[in-house]
Structures are given as structure tokens and as C-alpha cells.
Amino acid sequence: MTTTATPAATDAAPAKASRKPLRVRLRRVPGWIGLGLVLLTVVYPMFWILMGSFKTQPEFLSEPFWSLPQQWSFDNYVSAFVDGGLGTYIRNSIVAVFPALAMVIVFGTMAAFALQVLVWKGRGIVLVLFLAGIMVPAQMILLPLFTVYFNLHLTNSIWPLIITYTAIGMPLTVFMLATFMRAIPREVFEAATLDGASIWRIFLNVTVPLVRNAIFTVALVQFFFLWNDLLIALTFITKQDLRTIQVGLLNFTGQYGAVDYGPLFAGISVTVFGTLAIYIFLNQKVMAGLTSGAVKG
Amino acid sequence: MDSVFRNRTAAVVMLTPALLVYTFVMLVPILWSVTYTFQSGNAITGFEFVGFDNWIKFFGDETAIDALLFTLRYAVVMTVLQVATGYGLALLYIFFLRNKSPLVRTTIFFPVILPTVAVALMFSRMFEAAPTVGPVNTILQWLGGDLTDFLGTPSQAFWVVILMDVWRSMGFYAVLLYAGLVEIPNEVIESARIDGASGWKLVRRIVFPLSLPVLLSALIFSINGTLKVFDSIVALTNGGPGSATTPLTLYMFRTSFAYGQYGYGSTVAFMLTLLCLIATIFVFRSMRRDVTTS
Numbered sequence: 001m002t003t004t005a006t007p008a009a010t011d012a013a014p015a016k017a018s019r020k021p022l023r024v025r026l027r028r029v030p031g032w033i034g035l036g037l038v039l040l041t042v043v044y045p046m047f048w049i050l051m052g053s054f055k056t057q058p059e060f061l062s063e064p065f066w067s068l069p070q071q072w073s074f075d076n077y078v079s080a081f082v083d084g085g086l087g088t089y090i091r092n093s094i095v096a097v098f099p100a101l102a103m104v105i106v107f108g109t110m111a112a113f114a115l116q117v118l119v120w121k122g123r124g125i126v127l128v129l130f131l132a133g134i135m136v137p138a139q140m141i142l143l144p145l146f147t148v149y150f151n152l153h154l155t156n157s158i159w160p161l162i163i164t165y166t167a168i169g170m171p172l173t174v175f176m177l178a179t180f181m182r183a184i185p186r187e188v189f190e191a192a193t194l195d196g197a198s199i200w201r202i203f204l205n206v207t208v209p210l211v212r213n214a215i216f217t218v219a220l221v222q223f224f225f226l227w228n229d230l231l232i233a234l235t236f237i238t239k240q241d242l243r244t245i246q247v248g249l250l251n252f253t254g255q256y257g258a259v260d261y262g263p264l265f266a267g268i269s270v271t272v273f274g275t276l277a278i279y280i281f282l283n284q285k286v287m288a289g290l291t292s293g294a295v296k297g
Numbered sequence: 298m299d300s301v302f303r304n305r306t307a308a309v310v311m312l313t314p315a316l317l318v319y320t321f322v323m324l325v326p327i328l329w330s331v332t333y334t335f336q337s338g339n340a341i342t343g344f345e346f347v348g349f350d351n352w353i354k355f356f357g358d359e360t361a362i363d364a365l366l367f368t369l370r371y372a373v374v375m376t377v378l379q380v381a382t383g384y385g386l387a388l389l390y391i392f393f394l395r396n397k398s399p400l401v402r403t404t405i406f407f408p409v410i411l412p413t414v415a416v417a418l419m420f421s422r423m424f425e426a427a428p429t430v431g432p433v434n435t436i437l438q439w440l441g442g443d444l445t446d447f448l449g450t451p452s453q454a455f456w457v458v459i460l461m462d463v464w465r466s467m468g469f470y471a472v473l474l475y476a477g478l479v480e481i482p483n484e485v486i487e488s489a490r491i492d493g494a495s496g497w498k499l500v501r502r503i504v505f506p507l508s509l510p511v512l513l514s515a516l517i518f519s520i521n522g523t524l525k526v527f528d529s530i531v532a533l534t535n536g537g538p539g540s541a542t543t544p545l546t547l548y549m550f551r552t553s554f555a556y557g558q559y560g561y562g563s564t565v566a567f568m569l570t571l572l573c574l575i576a577t578i579f580v581f582r583s584m585r586r587d588v589t590t591s
Contacts, residue, residue, distance in 0.1 A: 031389065052422075064555065103318070110312070111311060111316065114308045117302065135403035137524075138325055142566075162425070164322060167319055168322075193302075199304045246528075249412070250532055264418065264461070274428070275415075276410070276411070
């Protein structure tokens with residue numbers, strides 16, 4: 001009902017705006033200035049980093065900050081990847097995050113279904129147990145886990161990250177998906193059982209398609225959460241060639257002794273614009289999923 | 298029909314993987330950590346039972362108390378600022394930009410998804426005083442200010458951290474609160490307009506009270522996140538200058554991994570957990586009272 005009301009409202013708004021007298025439009029000027037400033041503070045630092053990634057060391061030291069690079073060479077990027085080992089760091093991040101993300105989503109969706117749609121004694125308590133994990137700081141689990149990983153001789157592999165990421169992403173995933181499943185009318189499930197669907201079919205062919213967009217959203221949130229993690233990676237990774245992108249970037253400055261600005265800016269640029277590209281790509285997917293879901297549903 | 302949903306096998310099969318991982322990697326370690334607070338030593342040297350020594354040490358440890366106070370100060374200032382900026386932006390999205398807001402919303406959301414380490418490196422370059430003069434110092438010099446070593450001065454470093462984290466999080470709170478404000482029925486706003494409420498009055502009398510529930514969740518979310526601040530501080534100031542910007546999380550990390558004191562580190566972590574619990578209950582209680590009385 002609300003969706004039918006929105007297009008009408010949006011159609012009417014621009015027509016009204018163009019007829020507004022100058023006095024009313026002038027009143028909007030402070031708003032535009034404020035908004036412009038906010039947008040400038042968001043966009044300019046990223047632009048500054050991008051420009052810096054093409055500058056040479058002398059340019060950094062003698063030119064003012066707003067100067068544009070005098071050449072468009074990718075030397076800094078080459079240096080960041082070859083001397084800085086950026087490629088290795090990115091590969092490590094991918095190897096650690098994606099298996100964990102897959103497990104979080106698959107296990108989390110199944111658990112949310114078991115807790116929200118299935119009926120059994122004690123499911124409320126288990127859901128609260130998952131909720132507790134959202135509040136407790138990660139610092140509480142680091143030391144016992146380090147002891148275990150150390151004794152199992154896992155500290156020189158990427159496994160501690162995969163295992164810990166899977167567990168740490170679980171509470172929020174279960175909680176969010178359970179909330180989305182609660183929003184599905186009970187009649188939908190009951191109708192499916194009347195049609196003779198087994199509980200497995202109800203999960204795979206009824207529930208999963210209905211919460212597909214929610215799964216996308218949760219996966220997106222968890223991806224950025226795990227991809228940007230510093231604490232876990234800093235704790236469990238002791239070997240340099242196993243560093244994730246965040247830990248690697250943190251050590252970028254130290255590695256060069258006196259700050260070598262060009263490669264540093266190139267490294268920041270790669271992570272910033274790489275992450276931004278992933279976000280824009282995935283966000284479009286989510287939006288496309290949302291609209292196609294709306295048309296069908 | 299109900300028997301389909303009472304399928305025990307299905308419940309066990311579907312819940313087990315998640316519950317196993319969660320129990321063994323989170324729940325057991327949490328309880329295990331609590332037993333560490335009564336011991337001293339570490340994974341390499343072995344442990345020894347020391348009773349309440351760690352707890353007593355915590356309250357007599359000046360650095361720990363400083364870290365606790367820093368955590369509180371940071372959490373309060375950050376929560377107020379990020380929820381306020383987020384709310385301001387959400388109001389702008391709804392009442393000022395209206396249907397033109399998606400692009401602006403997405404742009405202001407960008408910093409939220411950027412890696413904290415990259416953002417911190419960027420900010421430390423922007424606030425740099427030497428060997429290169431960063432943008433902030435350059436602009437301040439235009440305005441007649443002195444060259445300031447922001448990250449080298451304790452009181453300034455705190456505000457640089459705050460500024461960076463507001464920059465990083467305002468887009469998130471704006472979208473969160475926007476989602477709540479969109480829920481307010483148009484008829485309510487329109488009828489208030491017809492009754493003569495407009496501008497500031499409309500926001501204060503109509504919009505604000507109606508958005509209290511979503512503000513409550515934003516506050517709880519914010520308090521819980523800011524008490525656990527770690528990434529941005531490690532990457533921007535590494536707790537310095539001195540220990541001026543060291544929160545409990547970083548102090549725990551140092552005592553545990555730099556000094557190998559697992560028992561004491563666990564005690565610090567436990568205090569942080571207590572703090573999160575108390576803060577959540579406190580915000581929840583005080584807001585609930587507000588909602589019922591008004």
C-alpha cells in the first residue's frame with residue numbers, strides 16, 4: 001500500500017519545487033552550503049590520496065598539498081606491490097575472509113531457520129545465547145583462543161583467522177536473519193506444508209528465496225566487517241607473509257623507515273578504491289535483488 | 298501440520314554447525330577468559346593460581362584507570378557526536394533533499410565501508426606538521442594559526458581521533474536513523490503542518506518524540522561500538538603520545554601480548570565487558586523511562 005503512494009508523491013514534488021518563489025528557494029541556500037561542505041569533507045580526502053599516489057617524493061616535500069601530480073606514472077603502485085608486498089596481503093585477506101563468510105552465511109541461515117521457524121523447547125534460550133555474543137568484546141576470546149591455536153601449532157597458518165572470523169560473524173548473522181524470518185507470515189509456511197512440502201523443501205524453496213535480499217545485505221555487512229578487521233589479524237598472525245591487508249598496511253610506514261609517501265599513498269589508494277569498487281558493485285546487486293524481489297512478490 | 302515444524306532431526310541438523318562453532322570459539326573462550334582473571338602467566342610459560350590479585354591490581358593501576366577514563370570519555374563524546382550528526386543528516390535527507398537523497402546518502406556512506414587502517418593513515422597525513430605540511434595545517438596557517446603537531450599533543454590527538462571516527466561513522470548513523478524516520482507516516486507530518494507546526498517546531502514536537510525508539514537503538518549500538526574502540530586508535534595514534542589515547546582495549550592488548558600477562562589482560566577485558574553491560578542497561582533504562590513519561 002505504501003509503495004503505491006510513493007511514486008505519486010515523488011511525481012508531485014519536482015512540479016511543486018519549480019513553482020516555488022525565489023524567496024523560498026533562497027531559504028534553502030544555507031542547507032545546500034552545509035550539505036556541500038559535508039560532501040566536500042567526505043570526497044576531498046579520497047581525491048587527495050588518489051592524486052598523491054602519482055606524486056614523487058620531491059613533489060611531496062616541496063609542493064603544497066593541493067598541487068596536482070606532474071606526471072601520471074604508476075611507479076608508486078609498482079613499488080607498493082613489489083617492495084611493499086601488497087599483492088600477498090590482498091591474497092591473504094581473500095583466503096581468510098571468503099571461506100569464513102561462506103560458512104557464516106550458510107550456517108547462520110540454517111540456524112536462524114531452526115530458531116525462528118521450527119518449533120522446539122529451549123529455542124528462545126539459544127537465541128538469547130547468540131545475542132550475548134554481540135555485546136561481549138572480542139578481547140574476551142583472544143587469550144584462550146591464542147592458547148589453543150598455539151598448542152595446536154596453528155599460529156603459523158591462516159586457519160586461526162578463518163575459524164575465528166566464522167565464529168565472530170555468527171551472532172549478528174543469526175540474529176538479523178531470524179528477525180527477517182519472523183517478518184514472513186506464518187501462513188506462508190503453513191500453506192507450504194498443506195501442499196505437502198517437507199521441512200527441507202520449506203527451507204530451501206520457500207524460506208531462502210523469501211529472505212534472499214536479507215541474506216545479501218547480511219553478507220555485505222559481514223564482508224566489510226571481516227575484511228576491515230584489524231584486532232583478530234593482529235593477534236593471530238605472527239608471520240609477515242601471512243599478514244592480511246589491514247595488518248600489512250599498518251606496517252607500511254615502518255617498513256620504509258623515513259616515510260616514503262608515494263608508495264604509501266598508492267597502498268592507501270588501492271585499499272580505499274578497491275573496497276569502494278566492491279561496495280558499488282555489490283550494492284548494485286543488492287539494489288537489483290531488492291527491486292526484482294519487489295516486482296515478483 | 299504442526300508436526301512438520303516439530304521435526305527434531307531437522308532442528309538438530311540445522312542448528313548444530315552454527316552452535317558448535319559459536320560454542321567452541323566464543324562461549325567456551327569467554328568463560329575460560331574469566332578463569333584466567335584468577336591466574337597469572339601465559340600460554341608459553343604456563344599458569345599459576347593467584348586468587349583476586351589481578352582484580353586488586355586493576356583498581357590500583359594508574360595506567361588502567363587512565364585507560365578506563367579515556368574509554369569512557371571517548372565513548373560519551375563519540376556517541377553524542379555520531380548520533381547527533383547522523384540525526385542531523387537524516388533530517389536533511391528527509392525534509393531537505395526528499396527524493397533527491399539516494400546519491401548523497403550513498404556518498405556520505407562511503408567512509409563507513411573504508412578500511413580503518415587506510416583512513417587512519419590518510420588522516421595522519423592530513424594532520425601532519427613535518428616533514429610535509431598537511432592540508433589541515435596549511436589551511437590553519439592561511440587563517441593565521443600556528444603550525445600544530447596535532448598527533449604529538451595529547452589534547453589535540455584526542456580530537457583528531459574523534460574527528461576521524463565521526464567522519465567514518467556519520468553516514469552509517471544517518472542511514473540507520475533515516476530508516477527510522479521514513480517509518481513516520483506522512484499523514485502525521487502533514488496534519489502537524491496543517492496545524493501550523495513547521496521547521497524547528499515540527500522536528501522538536503513531532504519528529505523527535507516519534508523517533509525515540511530508533512534513537513534508542515542507535516544509542517545502544519553506538520555506546521557498544523565506541524566502548525570497544527581499537528582499530529582507529531591503533532592505526533592513528535597507537536595509544537600515544539605517551540599513553541594519552543590508550544583505551545582499555547589497547548591496554549588489554551599490550552599487557553597480554555607485549556608483556557605476556559594473560560591473567561591481567563583477561564581482567565582488563567572482563568572489566569570492559571562489565572562496562573559494556575552496564576552501559577547498555579543504563580541507556581536502555583533511562584530511555585524507557587523517557588518514553589513512558591512523555
